[in-house]
Amino acid sequence: MTDTRLIVGPFNRVEGDLEIRLDVSDGAVQAAYTNSPLFRGFERILVGKAPEDALTITPRICGICSISQSVAAARALADVAGVAPTPAAEKAAAMLHAVENLADHVTHFNLFFMPDFARPAYTSHPWHADAVARFLAAKGSAIHAAIEARAGLLHIVGLLAGKWPHTLAIQPGGMTRAMTARDKVRIASDLRRFRRYLERNLFGAPLEAFASLSSINELEGWRTGDVGFFLMLASELGLDISGRGAARYLSFGAYPTNEGPLFKRGIWQNGERRDLDSSEIYEDLSRAWMLGESRHPSSGVTVPDELMREDAYSWCKAPRIDGHGFETGALSRQIMDGHPLALALAGEGGVRARIVGRFLETARTQILLERLLSEIDPSGPFMQSVDLPYQGMGEGLVEAARGALGHWVQIRNGVIENYQIIAPTTWNFSPRDSAGTPGPLEAALVGANVKEGEETPISVQHIVRSFDPCMVCTVH
């Protein structure tokens, strides 16, 4: 096969727009270039606005991770004021956030990832008919069940926060609505219903059984539910060795509380975990259509290069730590939290590892939600006054479903002077930096199998979607 160049895009079943350029020779991807073609300029819009307005504007970066944006903004403002939400509110906000992340994982698997196995390219495989029946885009039985279950789960957000997406109830000092004893009963029944869905459809077994797996051997013995179906596909198609990353992971720690995040923070490099110092983060702009130099986000700038210079190829900035890109998401979170199965998958780091990371987190998050609900004391308080200072700086670090999300705000003369956001897919789908180091997806795509005549290589589809990209967040 001769050298060819493929432009793959637009991608369906991802949030937002994405285009990837592939250099292909000898039936494999040699180099990949990720272009995020959608820019809206939120960081510029926020400048000059009242600081509290970030609570309304930033969630609108993304209609599917809007609570994550909301929590990050509230945390950043609380940080400026030097306060934290009340303990009861922290738990209630953690519940809302965890519900959104859980809903996103289920949506990703059923609506965005699995329909690729129903493609005609797999017709010759014995499992293809099953894949079509369950996961054919917009028609499969699993998809209907997932949409219904998730709508029910999101009742919890509706109840506590008024509406989803784009809730307004999460504030720097807590929640505008106190959870009542009656809410607790209703939420408990919503959670029971969702657990039933997970155990019947996704896992085909009790969640605790999956959450207690501790090795790849045990994982490969799992046969039930759609999880079992996926694992069978994964071993048949070699998804364990497909799309392997550099095994560098990052997590800001999910669901901050006064006792620390409920899933731990840290970075993973050279096979071991270490603490994360957020001041090490910087964004490299050399291959992005952005003007300016590499900076820490607290002093970062967003000036689009209207000439769209030749050597750049994306609106996305390239976040780095010490010259390296880091992968972020459910797998990273579970690794940082020290779960034995996630640790066993850290070195594998391919399509299967990312999907299993999400399964693991799905099971553990449902269990976590049930625990949080039982711990929340309806007598509160759920809110405290916060006086935002006239000037100051703050950062809000949280974990969206897709990984590490950071907001950095600078207030001066009572208005926002600078606001910078690094979203999970900004990390995962970053372009190259000044040293030419590719972003995590770009690196993971190298070696992907391209069959003769394939214009949208199926292996590339699996790898791209295994990251669960959210392109609207990426550039914002």
Add this chain to the structure above:
Amino acid sequence: MSQIETFYDVMRRQGITRRSFMKYCSLTAAALGLSPAYVPKIAHAMETKPRTPVIWVHGLECTCCSESFIRSAHPLAKDVVLSMISLDYDDTLMAAAGHQAEAALQDTIEKYKGNYILAVEGNPPLNEDGMFCIVGGKPFVEQLKHAAEHAKAVISWGACASYGCVQAAKPNPTRATPVHKVITDKPIIKVPGCPPIAEVMTGVITYMLTFDRLPELDRQGRPAMFYSQRIHDKCYRRPHFDAGQFVEAWDDENARKGYCLYKMGCKGPTTYNACSTVRWNEGVSFPIQSGHGCIGCSEDGFWDHGSFYNRVTDLTQFGVESNADKVGLAAAGVVGAGVAAHAAISALKSAQKKTQSSKEEV
């Protein structure tokens, strides 16, 4: 058109029972404010009319409208998305990718020329020749114009497509532009909100499919059945407003008691939407019920009217509704209420004076 299946055929194929179908028809009639006599009409239309093809395209947006849409209340409403109205082309949900997807769009346009509805989520950015939103190598604005050319009508989903939304907030870095400023020769139905309520979205579509015409629109192009009342008119906290009982801080006793959020910046008095009646997430709640004021997300320019926590100062009161097209119904209520209303007006006016003067002090 004869080769196209009816809605009922499509639904039957999806394994939806007759009983469930009839239930959907009656819920739809209720949502649209129609009497039970309309139920058989809706059912008949769905059984006999060919389904309407829909092309759903995404511009500069956050996908929140799709997210809202696929969570509407009746279990069948999700099938509205997934099967009943076949979304012949949709970026987020469909199976194809790359060139296949582009080809699918082209096929759909050719096949249903002049008969399809174009649903637009998001809007086109016009700065730098549209380069801030590229779909399939071309600016979104080109895809939009191309798809609109042969459409029967256009639905502008959400605040983005209708008005611009937060991405058009000053300084509007990409010059995000609402659909009606780009497409000027087609009927356009605006369904604003960020996002719109799921039941409003399915209600609008079902109406168009059932009666084969556009719903009645107000002067701003919004379906009157959902956007003719202010949040304030049907707000369950309204009695506290009338009584001058307000939340003054997020954590005060009045917040606990569920008093009116007007002083916390609630835009309910100037916002036309169905949140306080239809509510959200299958009717469980809405923002004011969660203790936060309305931000007015279904109103034009809501993102640039000063802070979301500033008080509304151009509040129209009973009897002085300046915009007859917008209201009228509040006036009717006042006539009926007679003397009691008079007392309320006085209380209201004095309460308002207070708030307005305190605003000036700030």
